[in-house]
Structures are given as structure tokens and as C-alpha cells.
Amino acid sequence: MAESAIGVGLIGCGTVGGGVAKLLREQAEVYAQRVGRPIVLCRLLDKEKDRVIQSGLADADIVTDDVDSFFDTPGMQVVIELAGGTGAASTFVQRALKAGQHVVTANKALLAEQGPELFALARKHDASIAFEASCGGGIPCVTALTFGLMANRIDALYGILNGTCNYILTEMTGKGKTYSKALADAQELGYAEADPTLDVTGGDTAHKIAILASLAFGVKITDGQVPARGVDQLDLNDLRFGAELGYDIKLLAIAERQPDGDSIGVGVEPCFIHKSELLAQVGGAFNALSVYGHAVGHTLYYGAGAGQMPTASAVVADVMNIAAGWYPKAFQAMRLTPDLHEPAMLADPDSLLSRYYLRINAMDKPGVIAKATAALGDAGISLSAVLQHETNAGSYVPVVIVTHQARRGDLLEAVRRIESMDVIEGPPVTIRIVDLPA
């Protein structure tokens, strides 16, 4: 070994932290070979000190539940933050950076909310923040986007970035389960948290696309700027109608450069994409990110978006890239992070163009469909398909309408008019149809 050992402190020894400790212990020799110096886990901070010691993941004498004692550890040059959340975790990260320690984090909520400030703090103290694990779990999509695709003007990102939601949608589509049943199964299998709110409402996905879009477009976007709709309101019937039309449903994180070349349309919502698309083939708890660059065209990155060892794989790769000395240099030399960029010019969501799927419950009598579709026509929205099955049900029948490209604002206004008609029952269902670039 040409260089001396590098000391690593770990905050939070839950599922992912346990995986990190395991990798650093089991692969110590291989990692030392690969980066040219030993990587030593020298301190571990966890509120549940006794549980960690009993788990045998680390020697008892390096485990502490005292924050000051953790940060006083001599020779600790890298701090891995896996505490989660935006409170204590933020304090920990700031304290490490101010001491010139490099930070590795999987904390998407923290970076989506406070990224610019924290990146600036790192820069000021000649430290760095590595965050591959914050988006797409084990998929090295941050590395690919920043270093591999750097010669491109990125035009669009389309991501399936939440394994819980993708599992739920795969079960609903493939096995005809209702949303509630699919969620319950995801919880039983450990794919969903006991409180799945942040996942199923799209909040977690919004964090990730805020981070990825900031990097891809060289702008500042925070999670509060990303309109998000989740999977929790989806009706199995719409997935079935969509399938008849050739579409699969996916919770997509979208960031698209608008035709003006400068503004960016960003959002998270369940979308229909054509079954033949590669993204439509991403099933179960897997994630994928499609990136469209002006030179490279379409590239896609696929893998496990969560889970103990996949996420630990990304965390430990970050630690190794810091230990090898190159990542801190890249972080300081390159203008990649949002602290160096202007706030994004975000397109007004109402101005975004797309095709749409609509489902209305129409009274089963002559002229109703004509009346409803006239509201669309009045808004300048033309139709590409209308689907109504024969039914022997009651007085209302579901009618599915597929539009050509329309401004979202115009569409929503027409939908409000349709909803107010006395021949229509309940609110119409609106789902965006995304035609991915060739």
C-alpha cells in the first residue's frame, strides 16, 4: 500500500448501514487493492448502540450513541450519513463538512431540500459530498449522468425511481390486484414501509428527480418545486382500459427541456407509456432512468432502486472513490452541483403539452358523449380515440377518451366543464400519456 489507511465514520446502522458495515468488513482486502489504501470503519454512531453491538456488525469499542464522541474520532476523513430525514442529518452533515470531512449520503430528502447550501458548504471547506445512493439505489446513474454524459446537453429525463410504487403497479397490471391489495402485499414483502405515504404519494420520487434534474440541466431545483401525484388514487379499471389501448402505467419522474430551449417541465405522476417501450418492461421493485442527450441520444440505466445491499453498493463505491482521491478533485474542479447554478426556469405546469387519457362516467342516453367531447373541442383539443364497451350495467357507463396533444391547462379546464355536467357522474379520471422520444 502506497498510502495510509482512510478512516470512515458511519451514522445510522439500520438496514443500509448494516449492509455498508458488512461490505467494508468482508471485502476489506479487495477494496484496499482497488483504491490503493485500506478503508477502515473507525466509528459508528447509532441511537440504539446496544442493538448494533449485539448485531455483531462492528467491534463494540467503535460503536457510540454520543454525537460529540463520534465527531471527536481521530483520523475520520469520511462520514457516511444514513440517519435519514432533514433535521439531525443536516446537522451531522454540516458538522462533518465544517471539519473538512467528506460526506457520503443516501439522503434524497436532505439533498432535495438543502442540496445547494450543503454543496456550497462542502466547497468552502475543501470537502466533498458523494450521493450516488440518493437516486436509483444501486444503479450508478449519478456517476453516469455527471461524468459519463458530460459532453451532452441533456434534453430529457424519464425515471421510474420508486421501487415500492413500481412493485404496486406491476402487481395491479400483471395480476389484477387492487391498489390496496398490492400495497398490503408490498408491505408484507418488505418493499413498502409501515407508513408508505412518502412513497405512494410521489414525494420520494419528487426528491430524486429534483436532484437528478439539477445535475442534468445544470440548474437549481428543490423538491418543493416538483408537482407530484402518486399511485394511491389509481383505479384498476383505468389500468385495464389503458392496457386495451396498448399502454402500461408507470409512476414517472419527468424533466423535459421545453421547446424554448431554456425552461424545464418537471413533475411526478402516474403516466401511460406504450407497452413496447423499454421503460414499460421495468417490473417489480426495479428502477430505471432514461436519459436523452443531444449527442448520445437515448440511454437507459436499470437496476435495484432500493434494498440493503444494492444501496450499500452505491454508498461504498462513493467511499472508495473518495478514498482513491479522485472524487474530491472532481467535486471541486467541475461545476456539477446546484450550488454553482442559477434557479431553474420551470415551465408553468399548465403550459405543458401532452396527450391525455380521460375516463368519464356518462349517463347512458343519446347525446351525452357528444356533449362531453364538445367541451374538449371548444378548448381546441382533438381526440384520437373514444372507447365505450357495451354494458348491461346501470344508468352510467364508463367512456374512455384519448386526446391528441393538448396544453394541460386547457385540458383541465375542459375536464372541469365536463365534471359540472349533470349527465356525468363523479370526477373524470385524467392520466397523462407520455410519448417517449424516438
Added chain:
Amino acid sequence: MAESAIGVGLIGCGTVGGGVAKLLREQAEVYAQRVGRPIVLCRLLDKEKDRVIQSGLADADIVTDDVDSFFDTPGMQVVIELAGGTGAASTFVQRALKAGQHVVTANKALLAEQGPELFALARKHDASIAFEASCGGGIPCVTALTFGLMANRIDALYGILNGTCNYILTEMTGKGKTYSKALADAQELGYAEADPTLDVTGGDTAHKIAILASLAFGVKITDGQVPARGVDQLDLNDLRFGAELGYDIKLLAIAERQPDGDSIGVGVEPCFIHKSELLAQVGGAFNALSVYGHAVGHTLYYGAGAGQMPTASAVVADVMNIAAGWYPKAFQAMRLTPDLHEPAMLADPDSLLSRYYLRINAMDKPGVIAKATAALGDAGISLSAVLQHETNAGSYVPVVIVTHQARRGDLLEAVRRIESMDVIEGPPVTIRIVDLPA
């Protein structure tokens, strides 16, 4: 700009070189922002000097057809080698490295043949070689494999690494074209060279898997060690029978850690994979690489595997990573390249286990299939399916046999026995069926 400009010399201004020159000119300002210093194309070497000048890709005064004059350019810190081949290109690369210049190359043939020597030479002279464009065109799979997945013991690679072959197979499968017709169409569209030999015989794919497997497994593999079979002998009938059984055909580059944990099975051949696999969805001239890591599980990288701008995207990213100063540091600090590794322990191809598809032309009379399958049984190979359609054709009928897992050596021996039977016409067709890991 904190730092001074970095001078770049370009050898070979053909299709990809033209794309590189275009990107460096059009995006100069953006790139300078991203890496913190201007990147300046300061010299261009091409035998067809006049053509290059007339193309307007570069100022006439930087274009030369004189090698010495090229290398005498002051301030040239990076040399992009796009000459191709293993003769003059090798000389150019060596000359640059000996002068301490960093080299960026897309030359898979050169690296697969002389990689260890050239990497060692770079190391000796404190230079570096960047080669993202050598494998998978615009897909940043080298970056992902080396930096992003570094915490993993890689267990297997499965790659679709030649766009020409994948285009041909997609046309044969999807449109029922013969091999000759699909090749002619590929040539007309510019997907295949006038002399397509290196592509269609699997040689180009062998170069790429030699490079990728060397990196992934931390060993030394040269292209001569990779057994390769191409797509040029494929019969449309076998693709049809395979489709009936649920399979798609792909020219796969395979490198798999064997059950002993140390030896590696490596090769290139047309394989059947189940239609539901993500790799089966990779159509047309696109490429993809599936990587299985012990921690991350399955990840996949997809994009354009060739073409002017995608390949230029990878070349320029390499230049930018060198200009930013981090790549040379990573190259020197990390033990990634095959010059630092032992020759691979390659598994005897005959010892590799797989399932197989066989097609024989059997005389249409009682007992023939029993006789043929007995040869397999005698070799300890059991069958999972036998497919024989009713026919009103002549005296021989095609019979398709699918085996369970068998040693390749045993299978080929049984096939030789079957071929020698007087009730069998012509050589049996043998196609490996790859069951990708879960």
C-alpha cells in the same frame, strides 16, 4: 477560468472524429464552464488533409498530414486516437504516452490486443488512457463498471455489443428477412461496413468483451482468448423455431464467474434468451450491457452502441474528465486496468454448462428420433422439449430438441455422433440457450 486552457490533438477525422471536432467547437463554452478551463482542439492529424480542411471541421492551420509535425504541437496535453487498427494507431498511442500526454481512444481492437502493455506504458509516464468509447459506443458502461460498481465482486456480464449484428437479428426476427437480406439493408442504412466481416463474425464483440471482462473481473484477457461465433451462419428457420419456444436470438458477449469462484467462462455466440428478458427488448442498432454484482444484483446499461455523435459523446466526456484533472488521478490511484492484473483463469469452453437448442434434419421414418435422442441420453444429456411439425415435404424433416443443462463438450460429442448417422442429413444446428440470472 481558474486554470489555463488544455490543448487537445485529434488523430483521424473520419465519422467519429468529425463528431468530436463538432462537439468541441459548438459546446466550447459549456464545456469550459463544466470542467473549469477551456478545452482547445489545437492539432488535427489526418492522411486526407485536404478533405478535412474542405469539410470546414477545423481551421486549416491546425490540420496536418505529417506525424512529426502533429506531435511537435506545443501545449498538446491530450491525444485522441481515432485512427483505428492495431498498427499505426499503436505507434501513435505509444508516442503520446511516452511524451506524458493523456490518450483518449475508441479503439477496441488495439486495447483488446495490446491493452496491458499500453496501460503499463501510461502508468510509467504518469499519463492515462481513457477508453469509454471503445465499448458500447455512447453508453457510459466503462464509467459505470469501474467507478460506479466498484464495491462489487462482479459475477457475470452479458452484452449486446455490436449494433450491426443486433440490427440484422432484429430484422430477421421481426420481419422474417433472411440473413443476406438483413445484411444488405444494414449496409444500405450505414449500420454495416462495406466489408462487414469483423462485425458479423463476432470479432468486434470479442474485442469489447475482452476489455470489459478484464475490468469487471480484475484480470488480463486478450481478444485471442475469446472464442467467437458470429451471426453469419444463422438460418431464419431456427429463429422461427426458437420463437415458438419463447426465445429471441441475440449475439451475446458473455463472461461468467464459474461455480469454483475463480475461473471465468468467456465467449461470443448467438444465443437464445427468453423473450421476457430486458436484453431481449434491445432492438435495432442499440447495445446493452447487463452486469451482475454480488451486492448490487442486476444492473443494465442501454444506448446507441455506435454512430457518429453517440461515440463522439463518449470520446469528449473522456477528454473533459481528463481536463478536469480527476481521471488521470483515478487512473493512477486505482488498480483498475489489466496491466496490474494476472492473466485470467479461463474455463475450458467444453466444461461450461448450459441448455442447448438442437435442430436436426431427420429421415421421416419410424425410430429415427429415438436413435438421435439416444445419442444425447448416452452422453448423460436429458431433454426438456422435442418439436416436430407435421410436414408434407420430402424424406427429411426438421426436428428441434431442447436439452437440460449439459457440458458443452458432452453436447458437441453427442452432436458429432448424431451427425454421423445415415438417417440424419447435414450438420445439426446448435444454439446455446442462456438462462439469465434472476
